[in-house]
Amino acid sequence: MRRRNFIQGIAASAAWPFAARAQQRERMRSVGVLANLAEDDPEDRKRVEAFLQALQKLGWREGDNLQIDYRHALGKLATARKFAAELVARGPDVILATGSLVTGALLDVTRTVPIVFLIVPDPVGAGFVESLARPGGNATGFSQFEYATTGKWVELLIDFAPRLTNIGVLRDVAIAAGPAQFGVIQAAAASHQIELRPIGVRDAAEIEQGITAFARETNGGLIVTGSPSSIIYRDLIVTLAAKHKLPTVYYARSFVAGGGLISYGPDLVDQYRRAAGYIDRILKGEKPADLPVQAPTKYDLVINLKTAKALGLDVPPTLLGRADEVIE
Numbered sequence: 001m002r003r004r005n006f007i008q009g010i011a012a013s014a015a016w017p018f019a020a021r022a023q024q025r026e027r028m029r030s031v032g033v034l035a036n037l038a039e040d041d042p043e044d045r046k047r048v049e050a051f052l053q054a055l056q057k058l059g060w061r062e063g064d065n066l067q068i069d070y071r072h073a074l075g076k077l078a079t080a081r082k083f084a085a086e087l088v089a090r091g092p093d094v095i096l097a098t099g100s101l102v103t104g105a106l107l108d109v110t111r112t113v114p115i116v117f118l119i120v121p122d123p124v125g126a127g128f129v130e131s132l133a134r135p136g137g138n139a140t141g142f143s144q145f146e147y148a149t150t151g152k153w154v155e156l157l158i159d160f161a162p163r164l165t166n167i168g169v170l171r172d173v174a175i176a177a178g179p180a181q182f183g184v185i186q187a188a189a190a191s192h193q194i195e196l197r198p199i200g201v202r203d204a205a206e207i208e209q210g211i212t213a214f215a216r217e218t219n220g221g222l223i224v225t226g227s228p229s230s231i232i233y234r235d236l237i238v239t240l241a242a243k244h245k246l247p248t249v250y251y252a253r254s255f256v257a258g259g260g261l262i263s264y265g266p267d268l269v270d271q272y273r274r275a276a277g278y279i280d281r282i283l284k285g286e287k288p289a290d291l292p293v294q295a296p297t298k299y300d301l302v303i304n305l306k307t308a309k310a311l312g313l314d315v316p317p318t319l320l321g322r323a324d325e326v327i328e
Helices: 002-026 042-057 077-089 099-109 147-160 177-190 204-214 228-232 234-243 253-257 268-283 305-310 317-322
Strands: 029-035 066-072 094-098 115-120 139-143 166-171 195-200 220-224 248-250 262-266 299-304 325-327
Touching: 029 042, 029 077, 029 099, 029 268, 042 066, 042 268, 066 077, 077 099, 094 099, 094 268, 099 115, 099 139, 099 228, 115 268, 139 268, 147 177, 147 220, 147 248, 147 262, 147 317, 166 177, 166 204, 177 195, 195 204, 204 220, 204 234, 228 234, 234 248, 234 253, 253 262, 253 299, 253 325, 262 268, 299 305, 299 317, 305 325
Parallel strands: 029 066, 029 094, 094 115, 115 139, 166 195, 166 220, 220 248, 248 262, 299 325
Antiparallel strands: 262 299
C-alpha cells in the first residue's frame, strides 16, 4: 500500500511541471495596439518601449504571459478602419489606441472590447466617453490636454516675437479637436490684435503649400496644434519653419528635439507608461466604464537654443527660467 502511494506520488510530481506549463499557457493574455506613427518612427519606438517597461514592472512580459499585436494607421482614416477591424476580429482582451483617429475607428467596430486610449484631446466631445469621471462604455484612457492651455501657445510666440502680427495655425479640421483648439487660439490672438490663418495638414503637399504661402506675410509665426498628421509630418514642418525663418510653437517635445523652436504640452511618452496601469487593471478584471479618464498631471516647456540663434531670436530670461528643458 505504501509502495503504491509512493508511485502515485512520483507520478503526480512528474506531471506537475506539465500541468504548470499548461496553466501558464492558459494565462497568456492578448493586447492589441493601434498606433498612428510608423513602426520605424523613433518617437513610436520610444513610446512603445516605455509602455513595455511599465507593463513588465506590473508582471506582464511580451511573449511570456502577454501577446501583443501591433498595427500602424499612419494618420489615415481608411487604414485605421482596416486595422481596427483586424484587431477586433482577433478577440484581444484589451486594445491600446493612440489618438482620436484610431480610437474613433475602433469604437465604430466594437462597443464591447475594452479600449484604453491616449493622446486624445477631447474624449467627451468626440463621443468616446459619457463623462471623464464615469466613461460609461468600453473605452477610457488619457486626455491630451485641456483646451485652455492652447491659448498659452499664443503667449509663448509673442514672448519670442513681440512685433508679431500674423499667426499661421496648422490644424486638422477632420478631428474633433481641430476646430476647438483653433477657437481657443483665436480668442487669445484677438486680445493681441493678431490675425490668424489656418493651414491644413492633410498631407505633405498641403503643409508645404500652406506654410510657403503664409511665409510671404510679414511679422509672422506658426502654431502647430495636436493632430495625427502634424506628428507624422513633423520633420517637414520643422524644416519649412527653419527655411522661412518662422518662429514656431509646437504642442509636443518631439518637434523641438528635431530642431523646432519651442513646445508646451504634456509628456506624451509618460501617457504610455500610465496607460500600462490601466491595461493591467483591465486584464485583472476591472471595466473601462469604471476607470475615469485621466488628464495630464504636468506640462513641459522645452526650448531649443540652437534654433533660436539660427532664427536670430533672443530667448527672454524669464522664459529660460520657466523652461523644464533647454536643448543647446
